[in-house]
Amino acid sequence: MTNEEYALRVEGLRTRLYKTAILLMGSHSQAMDVLDEAVYKGLCSHRKLRDPSLFDTWMTRIVMNECYNELRRQKRLVPIEEAPEASAEEFDSLPLREALQKLPRDLKDVITLRFFSELTVAQTAEVLHLPQGTVASQQRRALKLLRLELGEEENQ
Amino acid sequence: MNRNDEFKALTRALEEEAPSLNASLRKAERRRARKRYMIRPLIGLAAVFAVFVALVNLSTPVASALSRIPVLADLVRAVRFSPSLEAAVQNDYVQLDGQSQTKDGMTATVEYLIVDDQQLHVFYRLDTEEPDSISTIPSVILEPDVSFYVVSNLSQDSEGDLMHAAVFMTQTPEHLTFRLQVMDCDDPDLELVRFDFPLRVDTTMIAPAKTRVLDQPVELFGQRFTLKQLEIYPTHITLHLEEDAGNTAWLDQLHFCFETEDGKQFSAGSSGLISRGEDNTDSALTYYAESPYFYEADSFKLVVSGAKLRDKSVWIPLDLETGESETTFPGYSFAGRKIEGNQSVVSFLVETDSIFGDHAWPISFYDKAGRSLNTNLDSMYNEDQTHVETYYLDTTDRVVYMKPIFTDRWQPETPLVYTIH
Numbered sequence: 271m272t273n274e275e276y277a278l279r280v281e282g283l284r285t286r287l288y289k290t291a292i293l294l295m296g297s298h299s300q301a302m303d304v305l306d307e308a309v310y311k312g313l314c315s316h317r318k319l320r321d322p323s324l325f326d327t328w329m330t331r332i333v334m335n336e337c338y339n340e341l342r343r344q345k346r347l348v349p350i351e352e353a354p355e356a357s358a359e360e361f362d363s364l365p366l367r368e369a370l371q372k373l374p375r376d377l378k379d380v381i382t383l384r385f386f387s388e389l390t391v392a393q394t395a396e397v398l399h400l401p402q403g404t405v406a407s408q409q410r411r412a413l414k415l416l417r418l419e420l421g422e423e424e425n426q
Numbered sequence: 427m428n429r430n431d432e433f434k435a436l437t438r439a440l441e442e443e444a445p446s447l448n449a450s451l452r453k454a455e456r457r458r459a460r461k462r463y464m465i466r467p468l469i470g471l472a473a474v475f476a477v478f479v480a481l482v483n484l485s486t487p488v489a490s491a492l493s494r495i496p497v498l499a500d501l502v503r504a505v506r507f508s509p510s511l512e513a514a515v516q517n518d519y520v521q522l523d524g525q526s527q528t529k530d531g532m533t534a535t536v537e538y539l540i541v542d543d544q545q546l547h548v549f550y551r552l553d554t555e556e557p558d559s560i561s562t563i564p565s566v567i568l569e570p571d572v573s574f575y576v577v578s579n580l581s582q583d584s585e586g587d588l589m590h591a592a593v594f595m596t597q598t599p600e601h602l603t604f605r606l607q608v609m610d611c612d613d614p615d616l617e618l619v620r621f622d623f624p625l626r627v628d629t630t631m632i633a634p635a636k637t638r639v640l641d642q643p644v645e646l647f648g649q650r651f652t653l654k655q656l657e658i659y660p661t662h663i664t665l666h667l668e669e670d671a672g673n674t675a676w677l678d679q680l681h682f683c684f685e686t687e688d689g690k691q692f693s694a695g696s697s698g699l700i701s702r703g704e705d706n707t708d709s710a711l712t713y714y715a716e717s718p719y720f721y722e723a724d725s726f727k728l729v730v731s732g733a734k735l736r737d738k739s740v741w742i743p744l745d746l747e748t749g750e751s752e753t754t755f756p757g758y759s760f761a762g763r764k765i766e767g768n769q770s771v772v773s774f775l776v777e778t779d780s781i782f783g784d785h786a787w788p789i790s791f792y793d794k795a796g797r798s799l800n801t802n803l804d805s806m807y808n809e810d811q812t813h814v815e816t817y818y819l820d821t822t823d824r825v826v827y828m829k830p831i832f833t834d835r836w837q838p839e840t841p842l843v844y845t846i847h
Contacts, residue, residue: 277451288444289437298443302450309447310454317612366432386437417429 271325276316279325280309286326287333289386293370293378294337304340308333330387331397334379361415369416377412380405385420500588501538504549507580509692510661511547513720514540519660521628527621531555534606534621537588541627542659543635546593548604548625559611560618564591567603567622572596578699594699594714600629633719635659638846646680646733647836649673653728656846658719663692665713665728674738676708678832681732684715684846686723692716708736708829730842734832742828744791746770753830761814765822769801776813791819791826799826 271279280287287308291301312332319328361369370378383394384405391409395402413420501520505511514520519540526535532554540547552562565577572595580590591604604623610616636658644651650670657664663684669677679701684692694700694715701710718726744751749760761773772791791799802818819826 273455277448280447280451284447285441285444287447289440292440302445305447306450306453309450313451313454314612366429366436385433386440418433419430420433 271316271319271322273313273316276313280312280329283326283329286387287329290330290333290382291337293382293386294334295340296371300340304333304336307340308336311336327389327393327396330383330389330393334383334397362417366416366418373412373415377408377415380408381412381416384409501549504588504590505540508661508716509690510717510719511540514660517720519633519720521631523623523625525623525625527623529619529621532608532619534608534623536604536623536625539625539627540661541598542632542661543598544595544659544664545661546595546598546602546627547661548591548593549588550591550604550606551588552606552608554608561609561611562589563607563609564589565605565607566593567605568595569599569601572599572602592699598627598629598632600627601625602627633660636719640728640844640846642844644730644842646677647675647735647834649675649677649735651677653730653844656728658717660719661717663715663717665715667709667711667713669707669709669711675735675834676738677710678734678736679710680713680730681734682713682715682728682730684718685727685729686718686721687725690718690721692718708738725845725847728844728846730844732835732837735834735836736830737833740830740833741792742830743825744828745825746772747824751828753828755830758815768820768822770819770821770823770826772817772819774815774817776815791817791828793821793823793826796827 287305288301291304291308292298295301295304308329312329319325361372364372370381373381379398380394383389383397384391389397391402391405394400395405398405400408498515498520501515502512505515521539521541523536523539526533528534532552535551535553536548537551538549540549546566548564550564554560562579564579578592578594580592602625604625606621606623607617608619608621610618638656638658640653640655642653644653650673652668654666654668657666665680665682667677667680682694686692692715694713699714701714702712703710704712742751742753744760746763749762751760757777759775761775763773764771793799799819799821800817801820804816804818
């Protein structure tokens with residue numbers, strides 16, 4: 271892939287990458303900082319990507335990793351096992367965007383990738399290094415907590 | 427609004443506010459073009475250890491008559507960082523080469539040599555269509571009877587600019603091969619092109635060294651040394667010390683400079699090598715500094731302003747599985763160990779400010795019996811905070827031992843001054 275092709279592919283993915291970054295980081299400025307870093311890292315290493323059909327997943331993973339790096343740096347990344355779980359009632363009372371932020375990290379990752387980054391279950395499993403079955407069950411759990419009824423058509 | 431409507435509204439809002447990433451792409455391109463470059467000093471067989479310095483040219487440009495001559499203007503620019511080399515150029519102490527080779531769309535040209543009995547400075551150029559995606563590694567191939575201590579890459583890679591490598595040798599030979607490897611920036615182990623230039627040095631044009639015997643005893647933080655001798659070459663001065671066998675500390679670094687009667691200073695290490703050790707001691711007893719060779723004066727002064735010493739008894743264990751150590755080194759953190767065959771590949775994250783700072787980071791690793799384990803070092807850094815140092819250690823042991831570079835600093839209230847005629 272040439273640098274020009276990389277630039278076109280990244281720009282084509284801008285909406286998905288932005289949604290991923292802003293939902294994980296919480297603010298526009300922090301999302302843009304993360305995207306700057308991810309775009310730079312992608313530029314430096316896109317030649318190593320052997321299969322261009324994996325570009326979307328690969329780039330999403332870079333963005334996700336950069337979000338975690340930044341959250342870790344800011345000490346905002348709470349280990350999954352330590353995160354307090356909010357009750358279903360608490361989620362009900364919150365606007366969706368805030369409710370998303372309240373989700374346990376593993377569920378938030380799945381919802382973000384599936385319905386905002388528009389990845390399939392298989393791609394989400396690939397990005398998160400999880401079995402597809404685990405992704406499917408976490409998706410069900412998260413949707414239930416958020417009282418969302420989303421199917422495949424919502425992430426096309 | 428129900429949750430699904432809320433989801434659709436949120437999705438729509440985020441899509442509307444999603445900015446173009448063209449600005450991020452431009453920033454990334456500029457950042458990449460600022461060049462990350464690789465420090466990979468090539469250590470020669472004759473060097474037991476050597477201390478390197480950051481080679482950043484901060485000197486004020488000095489107008490020179492030669493800068494008006496187009497062919498040498500780039501050379502004058504390239505040597506501004508070194509008073510010795512600047513004086514060499516001003517005194518026409520330069521040999522022209524002019525060999526050029528083209529391979530795979532890249533053209534390498536060796537332009538000038540500045541050479542004395544122990545140092546060879548090669549000034550070369552690399553023209554390529556993709557200067558941002560390559561880095562260069564200069565090296566030399568010598569006859570078996572000549573050893574080199576180190577080849578310093580003194581230039582950042584950039585298209586068209588004159589680049590500079592310094593070779594520190596036991597004796598400059600008449601014939602040698604200058605090798606320039608062009609590497610892929612993204613994969614530093616991938617060699618894209620290799621140029622081999624057979625160089626012929628006109629040894630009849632080499633200015634002879636001047637030797638001054640000092641034989642001055644000096645006590646540094648209670649440790650006894652002798653300032654033995656100076657060898658004054660056009661490109662550098664070599665200062666030799668001896669140590670007392672009864673010392674309880676090694677000499678890590680001597681801080682000194684040479685000063686002329688009118689106050690001009692010639693300090694250490696601007697060509698990449700500050701000091702060198704020998705195989706029977708941990709002390710650095712040979713030092714390199716800028717040279718007043720071309721400076722006309724009856725005398726000049728050696729000014730010793732401080733030293734760093736290391737207590738011989740201090741060893742620090744490091745657990746390569748966990749990274750735990752009883753001593754921490756500010757700016758350095760353990761990143762992990764990978765076993766490859768009989769070797770451990772150990773990485774440390776380094777804050778960029780710490781790379782060339784005044785720190786006690788060990789660099790050398792040993793086994794329990796005191797055997798040195800270092801075989802190679804890769805040091806990659808960017809302008810961000812993601813510098814990584816990777817050490818290739820000749821062991822699969824879980825615990826290795828580090829010796830800090832220094833444990834004590836010595837700084838006299840009044841510097842020691844020796845007049846040299």
